Amino acid sequence: MDQFLWRVLPLLTILVSLGVFFYLQDSYTAQLFPLIKLPRSKCSLLPHSHFWISSKRIVTPQGIISGSVEINDGRIVSIVEGHGTQGKSKQEEVIDYGDAVIMPGLIDVHVHLDEPGRTEWEGFDTGTRAAAAGGITTVVDMPLNNYPTTVSKETLKLKLDAAEDKIYVDVGFWGGLIPENALNTSILEGLLSAGVLGVKSFMCPSGIDDFPMTTIDHIKAGLSVLAKYRRPIVVHSEIQQASENHLELNDNRDPRAYLTYLNSRPPSWEEAAIKQLVGVTKDTRIGGPLEGAHVHIVHLSDSSASLDLIKEAKRRGDSISVETCPHYLAFSSEEIPNGDTRFKCSPPIRDAHNRDKLWEAVLDGHIDLLTTDHSPTVPQLKLLEEGDFLKAWGGISTLQFNLPVTWSYGKKYGLTLEQLSLLWSKKPAALAGIESKGTIEVGNHADIVIWQPEQEFDLNDDYPVFIKHAELSAYMGSRLSGKVLETFVRGNLVFKNGKHAPAACGVQILAN
Numbered sequence: 001m002d003q004f005l006w007r008v009l010p011l012l013t014i015l016v017s018l019g020v021f022f023y024l025q026d027s028y029t030a031q032l033f034p035l036i037k038l039p040r041s042k043c044s045l046l047p048h049s050h051f052w053i054s055s056k057r058i059v060t061p062q063g064i065i066s067g068s069v070e071i072n073d074g075r076i077v078s079i080v081e082g083h084g085t086q087g088k089s090k091q092e093e094v095i096d097y098g099d100a101v102i103m104p105g106l107i108d109v110h111v112h113l114d115e116p117g118r119t120e121w122e123g124f125d126t127g128t129r130a131a132a133a134g135g136i137t138t139v140v141d142m143p144l145n146n147y148p149t150t151v152s153k154e155t156l157k158l159k160l161d162a163a164e165d166k167i168y169v170d171v172g173f174w175g176g177l178i179p180e181n182a183l184n185t186s187i188l189e190g191l192l193s194a195g196v197l198g199v200k201s202f203m204c205p206s207g208i209d210d211f212p213m214t215t216i217d218h219i220k221a222g223l224s225v226l227a228k229y230r231r232p233i234v235v236h237s238e239i240q241q242a243s244e245n246h247l248e249l250n251d252n253r254d255p256r257a258y259l260t261y262l263n264s265r266p267p268s269w270e271e272a273a274i275k276q277l278v279g280v281t282k283d284t285r286i287g288g289p290l291e292g293a294h295v296h297i298v299h300l301s302d303s304s305a306s307l308d309l310i311k312e313a314k315r316r317g318d319s320i321s322v323e324t325c326p327h328y329l330a331f332s333s334e335e336i337p338n339g340d341t342r343f344k345c346s347p348p349i350r351d352a353h354n355r356d357k358l359w360e361a362v363l364d365g366h367i368d369l370l371t372t373d374h375s376p377t378v379p380q381l382k383l384l385e386e387g388d389f390l391k392a393w394g395g396i397s398t399l400q401f402n403l404p405v406t407w408s409y410g411k412k413y414g415l416t417l418e419q420l421s422l423l424w425s426k427k428p429a430a431l432a433g434i435e436s437k438g439t440i441e442v443g444n445h446a447d448i449v450i451w452q453p454e455q456e457f458d459l460n461d462d463y464p465v466f467i468k469h470a471e472l473s474a475y476m477g478s479r480l481s482g483k484v485l486e487t488f489v490r491g492n493l494v495f496k497n498g499k500h501a502p503a504a505c506g507v508q509i510l511a512n
C-alpha cells in the first residue's frame, strides 16, 4: 500500500497543480492593478472576459462612430467602424446596444467619501455603488470629512484599509496639504511616496477641525515637493475678505434668506485666492523653478474676474487648470427658495448671468473639466427644518446624477457628447495622472458607460438612489434626461438595470 502511494503521489500532485492552475486562469480577472481576489462571476454581471459591444453612437477621441469595441481581459483591444464581423468568431459574445451611447466612464476627481470616521455621512460602499449606477467608473476621494484626515502615510493607510473590498469602481486618493506637513516635508514626502495622486488644500477654513487652512507660503512650500513628484495640488480657492468679516457681525441678517448667504461669500473671495495662486504659478512654466508642479483650482463659481486671472495665467504658459461643478451650471441664486439649505455650498451658487457665463467658459474650454464635489452630510447638520443658511453644512450631493444633470442642462447650451466626454473623462484622467483611462482607445481600460441621452426620468422617491441621505440632495424632485443603462469597470459589468455585481471589485489607484 505504502509503495503504491509513493508511486501515485507525484502524479496526483501534478494533476492537482494543473487543475488549480487552469481554474485560476479561467476564473480570475486580470491583475491590472493589485491582485483581484475574486472570480469574475462575483465581479461582473457578465460571465465573459472576451466580448464585443456595439452601437450606432460610440464616443471616441476621433469623433462619434457606429461600430464595435472589442474587450478582452479588462482592456479595449480593438475598435471597428461599421457593422462588419471582422475578427469576431461565432463563440464570442456581441452585445448590441442599438442607438444607446457607448462612452468612456466618467472620472470624478472631487468626491468626499468620508470614510473612515464619518460613514454616517457617506462611505466607500454607498458612494461607489452610486458612482457605478451613474456611469462613473473612477472617483478620486478627498482627504477631508473623513476622520482622521488623510495628511500622512499613516492616515492614508487607514483610508486604504477602510476601502478594502468595499469599492465598486476604481478609487484614487488625494492627500491633504495642511500647515503641519507643508512645514515638515518628510511627512509630505511620505504621503506622496505612499501613493496619493496629489494634494488638496484650503485657503479658507474647511469646516473640518483637523484640516486647517493653508496660506500661499504653505502652498509654495508644498509645490516645491510636488514638482519633484510631478503631481498636482488642487486648491479650494477662497480667501475670506476683511469687509465680509464685518458683515458677519451684523446680526440683523435673516439666516433663512439665500441672499444673506450669497452676500456673505462674494466673488471677491475667489478672486483674492486666485490672485495669490497665479502669483506662484509662473514658476511652474517649462524651465521654471517649479516645473513639474501643477495648480488646479477646484469648484470655480465666479465667472468674471477669477476666470480672467486663470485665462491670463494659461496664456502665459503657467501649469494651471480649473474645474466647475454641475450645481453652478444647473442652478441660479434667483431660483433657490429661502430656507432650502440643500443648495448651500461654498463658494455659493451665484446668479443666472454668472451661470450662463460659466457655461460659455465650459464650452470654450477655458474651464478644463467638471467634478461633482459630492459633499454629503447627515440631516442634523443640513438643518433643512430650521432652514438656516449660515449654520447649515455646506455641500451638495451629486454623485450618481452628474451625467444626466450635466447633459440635461448642457444640451440647452449646445453641449455635445464629445465635449461631455472630454470634460468628464479625458481631462480628469489627465489631471489625476491616471494613465489608461478616460478615452475609448485601444490599450485603455474598458471603463465604459452605456446610456440613453434621450430617455427622461423623474428623480423621485421610487428612483433607485445609492448615495446616503438622498433626500438632502438638491437634485431630488428633478426631471432629467439621460438614463444610465450599464456600467463596465475594467471589462466587468458592475451595474445593470438597477443592480450591482455581487462583489465590490474596484481597485485602489496608487501613484508610483
Ligand SMILES: NC(=O)N[C@H]1NC(=O)NC1=O
Pocket (backbone or CB within 6 Å): 112, 144, 145, 206, 207, 208, 236, 344, 345, 346, 347, 373, 375, 394, 395, 396
Ligand atoms: N469640507 C467640505 O467638504 N467642503 C465642501 N463643501 C462645499 O460646499 N464646498 C466645499 O469645499
Ligand SMILES: [Zn+2]
Pocket (backbone or CB within 6 Å): 236, 298, 299, 346
Ligand atoms: Zn472645496
Ligand SMILES: [Zn+2]
Pocket (backbone or CB within 6 Å): 110, 112, 142, 373, 374, 375
Ligand atoms: Zn470638496
